[in-house]
Amino acid sequence: MKQLLLGCLFVLLLGAASCGSGSVSSPPPPPPPPTDPDQRADLLLSQMTLDEKLQFVHGNLTLQNGVGPRNAAGWVVGVQRLGIPDLLYADGSTGVGDTVGPATALPSSLASAASWDLDEAYKYGQVIGKELSDYGLNVNFGGNVNLTAREPRDGRTFETKGEDPTLAGKITAAHLKAIQDQYVIAGVKHFAMNDQETARTQANAVIDERSARESDLLAFEIALKDSNAQSVMCAYDLMNGTFSCGNSHLLNDILKGDFAFPGFVLSDAFATPSSVPSALAGLDQEQTGDYMFDGIWSSESLRTAIQNGDMPSSRLDNMVHRILRAMYVVGVFDHPASVQPIDAVGDAAVAEEAEEQGAVLLKNTGAQLPLKASSIKSIAVIGSHADVGVLSGGGSAQVFPVGGAALTLPPACPPYTPPPGGLSCLNATQIFDPSSPLVAIQAKAPAASVVFNDGTDPATAAALAASSDVAIVFVSQWESEGMDLVDLTFANDQDSLVNAVAASNPHTVVVLENGGPQLMPWLASVSAVLEAWYPGQKGADAIANILFGSVNPSGKLPISFPASVADLPRPTIPIPNPPDSTAPFDVDYTIEGFNVGYKWFDIIGVKPLFPFGFGLSYTTFSISNLQLTPDAPVTGGFQVSFNLQNTGGVAGAEVAQVYLGFPAGAGEPPKRLVGWKKVPLQAGAQQQVTIAIDANDSSHPLSIWSTTSNGWIVPNGDYTVYVGNSSASSDLATAGTFHVGS
Numbered sequence: 110m111k112q113l114l115l116g117c118l119f120v121l122l123l124g125a126a127s128c129g130s131g132s133v134s135s136p137p138p139p140p141p142p143p144t145d146p147d148q149r150a151d152l153l154l155s156q157m158t159l160d161e162k163l164q165f166v167h168g169n170l171t172l173q174n175g176v177g178p179r180n181a182a183g184w185v186v187g188v189q190r191l192g193i194p195d196l197l198y199a200d201g202s203t204g205v206g207d208t209v210g211p212a213t214a215l216p217s218s219l220a221s222a223a224s225w226d227l228d229e230a231y232k233y234g235q236v237i238g239k240e241l242s243d244y245g246l247n248v249n250f251g252g253n254v255n256l257t258a259r260e261p262r263d264g265r266t267f268e269t270k271g272e273d274p275t276l277a278g279k280i281t282a283a284h285l286k287a288i289q290d291q292y293v294i295a296g297v298k299h300f301a302m303n304d305q306e307t308a309r310t311q312a313n314a315v316i317d318e319r320s321a322r323e324s325d326l327l328a329f330e331i332a333l334k335d336s337n338a339q340s341v342m343c344a345y346d347l348m349n350g351t352f353s354c355g356n357s358h359l360l361n362d363i364l365k366g367d368f369a370f371p372g373f374v375l376s377d378a379f380a381t382p383s384s385v386p387s388a389l390a391g392l393d394q395e396q397t398g399d400y401m402f403d404g405i406w407s408s409e410s411l412r413t414a415i416q417n418g419d420m421p422s423s424r425l426d427n428m429v430h431r432i433l434r435a436m437y438v439v440g441v442f443d444h445p446a447s448v449q450p451i452d453a454v455g456d457a458a459v460a461e462e463a464e465e466q467g468a469v470l471l472k473n474t475g476a477q478l479p480l481k482a483s484s485i486k487s488i489a490v491i492g493s494h495a496d497v498g499v500l501s502g503g504g505s506a507q508v509f510p511v512g513g514a515a516l517t518l519p520p521a522c523p524p525y526t527p528p529p530g531g532l533s534c535l536n537a538t539q540i541f542d543p544s545s546p547l548v549a550i551q552a553k554a555p556a557a558s559v560v561f562n563d564g565t566d567p568a569t570a571a572a573l574a575a576s577s578d579v580a581i582v583f584v585s586q587w588e589s590e591g592m593d594l595v596d597l598t599f600a601n602d603q604d605s606l607v608n609a610v611a612a613s614n615p616h617t618v619v620v621l622e623n624g625g626p627q628l629m630p631w632l633a634s635v636s637a638v639l640e641a642w643y644p645g646q647k648g649a650d651a652i653a654n655i656l657f658g659s660v661n662p663s664g665k666l667p668i669s670f671p672a673s674v675a676d677l678p679r680p681t682i683p684i685p686n687p688p689d690s691t692a693p694f695d696v697d698y699t700i701e702g703f704n705v706g707y708k709w710f711d712i713i714g715v716k717p718l719f720p721f722g723f724g725l726s727y728t729t730f731s732i733s734n735l736q737l738t739p740d741a742p743v744t745g746g747f748q749v750s751f752n753l754q755n756t757g758g759v760a761g762a763e764v765a766q767v768y769l770g771f772p773a774g775a776g777e778p779p780k781r782l783v784g785w786k787k788v789p790l791q792a793g794a795q796q797q798v799t800i801a802i803d804a805n806d807s808s809h810p811l812s813i814w815s816t817t818s819n820g821w822i823v824p825n826g827d828y829t830v831y832v833g834n835s836s837a838s839s840d841l842a843t844a845g846t847f848h849v850g851s
């Protein structure tokens with residue numbers, strides 16, 4: 110008998126039709142489980158009850174630790190009986206944020222953009238994704254790609270990737286792709302036009318369709334298409350009169366329609382303006398739960414709407430389908446996050462490299478830098494708590510660094526007081542990452558006397574500088590989510606400090622730690638300026654490596670530095686009227702339209718303090734033999750080739766930038782960035798460089814948005830191609846022109 114059973118089992122395994130004495134036909138083998146994410150999502154969806162579906166589109170408040178299964182900024186409860194895991198969210202534009210746990214503080218996202226290097230940006234994203242996963246979390250609230258450069262005083266500029274939609278979109282895409290490669294769902298935010306923090310829940314961005322498509326929305330489009338990121342966070346603000354999270358034109362028409370985005374839309378925390386209307390407008394999941402707006406998007410309100418016929422159940426199914434599908438696409442089911450120690454050492458090395466590649470040398474008169482340790486006997490290190498650490502940005506992107514904060518200070522809030530219920534920066538803290546410039550500089554110049562002065566008294570700082578061979582002044586500006594800067598002047602009269610030091614020592618080097626553009630009234634009187642942004646966990650080592658020449662700076666500004674706030678499209682930041690009103694108020698973005706940053710300065714014919722794309726090196730480069738090939742056979746666009754030579758005495762890297770001038774009458778600014786390449790070259794070496802511009806690229810490099818055809822069109826006429834190493838006309842050469850049309 111035992112033998113017969115074993116025999117049957119063997120035969121069954123082989124798939125034979127019968128076994129035993131009688132002839133019994135066995136059922137056909139079950140179809141293999143689907144591998145397609147849409148089919149897998151549908152299979153699960155078909156087994157979910159209404160309650161389970163409602164639970165899956167509803168966020169729970171976990172901002173307070175101890176509420177959810179882990180410290181996290183968001184929590185959606187999974188469905189255990191079907192093997193659907195919880196979704197656990199954490200912020201992370203500059204490293205894993207929130208109070209998840211100590212994480213590697215990367216330099217600002219803006220510093221990552223300043224590398225102009227997609228491989229470098231990928232490594233940056235990898236750190237975020239891997240550490241998030243190591244904390245057992247599976248969704249990242251990062252990817253801030255707002256063009257806050259419209260408002261360079263915006264307190265979140267450090268989280269963004271600058272003013273140009275193509276550069277910002279591509280850098281963001283590299284971050285997001287890397288995060289998803291760690292099986293963590295990545296996303297972009299804040300969709301859309303969340304370009305000022307002041308009264309952000311009331312600000313109504315007024316902008317025409319073409320301008321939006323060719324600026325902020327284009328950055329989102331590129332970031333999503335190039336990365337396949339699966340989530341989009343809608344914003345607090347209104348766009349043309351409708352709250353972003355209930356804006357059907359934004360979410361249904363543009364995002365899910367024109368961009369063909371297959372993932373899910375989640376709200377910014379508490380940004381859900383309504384229940385059924387928002388769901389119908391394209392919102393798929395509420396973050397964070399019904400804490401503030403109790404009941405707006407509660408399970409009950411959606412259930413009632415479905416029962417009453419106010420919302421078709423197919424809409425709820427689609428919401429859940431999109432979330433499940435995203436989980437399959439990214440690998441959340443197949444590669445669940447598991448808690449393990451983060452690789453703090455390896456990730457710190459990435460943080461250092463990101464800063465070394467992103468710091469921008471703005472001035473270097475008389476080859477002041479690099480410093481030669483052998484010939485310097487004394488160095489004054491002044492200001493910005495450079496004895497203990499480097500500054501970081503505040504708000505939800507705040508990283509609590511490995512090793513703990515070197516110093517915490519109360520927030521420096523601007524004078525504008527939001528109306529009751531509005532967000533203020535008061536919850537934030539100024540955190541200095543544990544990376545001491547004083548220690549790093551001393552390590553580079555072990556034989557020199559390196560002395561610190563805190564900079565609070567310009568006179569004593571100047572006296573120390575006068576008795577030192579070199580003075581290095583650290584100047585800093587804190588910024589945070591929930592606030593905008595009043596102006597672009599460094600706080601606490603640090604300009605007087607720089608003036609005093611520069612007046613007493615002709616070898617004054619200024620190192621800037623700030624979120625975005627700043628004014629530098631003392632620029633003419635100092636020898637060198639290094640823009641270090643918020644430098645991150647290993648910022649001091651990176652800065653010292655650059656100051657002493659172990660690393661040759663190669664970063665380029667991803668954002669223009671204006672010479673005056675009077676040159677901005679809005680010299681003062683719009684606020685509610687009257688200031689204590691909680692009603693929406695207009696922020697007029699039709700002033701500059703799509704001409705953000707360098708495009709604006711080109712249009713108004715005003716020179717910025719430092720142009721977009723600018724950055725010096727310890728060597729020099731030449732670009733020669735420019736050759737333009739229109740109608741490039743492969744790309745349908747064009748390609749430009751040239752000889753790039755390192756004409757100086759040390760190895761370095763140059764970012765060759767390609768800008769396109771559109772036909773007169775196309776209504777475009779004088780030029781648009783369409784491509785670039787960062788090329789490392791040994792001293793004296795040269796290389797033939799080709800940059801191909803694909804007409805079908807996600808950045809629509811040859812196209813404008815046509816409101817007539819509701820699509821991208823290539824206008825007829827003459828195009829001019831420029832190549833150089835910044836957006837300033839003086840730094841660009843004409844590669845040639847080509848004609849489109851008859």
Ligand code: BGC
Nearest residue numbers: 182200250298377378505590
């Ligand atoms: C921010 C988002 C963030 C969310 C969750 C909001 O205040 O605007 O960027 O992801 O909080 O922390």
